[in-house]
Amino acid sequence: MPQFSVPVTTIGLLILSNIFMTFAWYGHLKFKTAPLVTVIFISWGIAFFEYLLQVPANRIGHGHFSAADRLPS
Template identity: 80%
Template structure:
């Protein structure tokens, strides 16, 4: 069986796996907020089970992506994806509003990402 790295371009593979892993992690960390009546131990165990799938995607994403991206770039990509996934999740799943303050904060984070990826020579 061929390696995924030999089939897909590394940036596409890395970002795709990071998006998928962040969907799992967002549900693991925040999905239980709709079920506040559930016992805490139950939601911890369910969240831990969901997080397992996040790790099975995140670890290969970082392993395969490192070399094409630096560790700092991988972390930056992960954080931008994490915030993007969370914004959609909080709006679509939790029914929370996204305000201009969120947009401004995300824009500042995007500016920080630009500095990480900009080649200053």
């Protein structure tokens, strides 16, 4: 498996994570006749896969990206 740089890996995982979250949050609007409980469980099921991408992205990028390093003094 090819080794990608930290920025490429982090940004790639976060983009994929965001796609999953978009489906989790806005996908339910297409199915207005579905029961609310069903929509909630499906949204949380999709969000689970979002977390499988988002958590590693945050761990990988934690030491490389930092908002505190960019603050003016």
